[in-house]
Amino acid sequence: MQTESAIWTVLSTFVSDDPDQLLVERAQAGEVAAFEQLYARYQAPISRMVANLVRNPADTPDLVQEVFTKVYMALDRIQPNLPFRPWLYRIAGNHCLDYLRKRKRQLVRLDPNPEAAEHTQPVDPSATPAEQVVAQDLVNKLFAGLKPRDRWLLIMKEVEGLTLEEISAMTGMGISALKVALFRARRRLQRRYGDMRSHQSEASV
């Protein structure tokens, strides 16, 4: 069984540019083992992407499960010209964006001014970003004020290390538009960081 799976995996890398194509075709034909292999291959990167995008470890496993359930149910509708990996990331990204929008609505309902609650923990203004309070906490705070789409682009590019072409295939944006969107997302991140620092400086005076 394992040998057969290994042979399929090796074959799939030679037959097409997309190393997942054969597995996808077998999964489309109803072979559960093929889908299991796809899951084994992508569960870690998708979990990482989801965790970094939504910044809520408690909800991450459920979201990952929902993403792969969606993927399985949409396998028949996969676009023939789009490789599996960007297609999977697109589904995962869109699912996380929906989650973030819903969560934002819930937060707004609970707290009419969520921005005010984010600046409660002081950050050392004299240190560089990398040396400041736990970087994860800092990114959580910075991300809280970013648009979900900006978060997605930044995570895809900076954490997942995807190329512009891959992100373009996922988002449907042209390369030029994508570069501009990435630049603006970085700017907004930087501006938000500056706002946070000035706010904390004022608070400490």
Added chain:
Amino acid sequence: MNCREWRRRRENQPAGAGLAPAAAEHLRDCAACAEYERLRGWSGELLRRGALEAPPAPSFAALWAAIQRATQPRWELALSLSFRRLAPFLVALSLLLLLVGAMAPRQPNIAASSYTSPLLVAGPGHSANLAPDLSRQGDPEAVLVATQP
């Protein structure tokens, strides 16, 4: 190398990759690209340092069970869900009916009836009242003749 080309190449390089001589030369001469590079480096470093460890993903068995639930026919799912929601109420209703049944009297209460028998009113000496009065029905043959077409 123009700015557009330079940025495109830079974006497709892995994190921490060095610059080719031509790219480094462009960076020295172009203030806009130098600013772009600073921003790119800063955000990349910050986000990579602040990246979260992903919690373990669910097992394939759990995923497969979720898929089975999701691919179940909608009416079947709705039925099972509605039954699950209704089950406590059905149990409560059954218990209530049992309770009411247990508390109800086992024999009918005669005294509560409002009906008064004519025998009780007339008394034992008036048994003739129970005989049918056949004289009011008339002659059966005459009735038959009258109903014939």
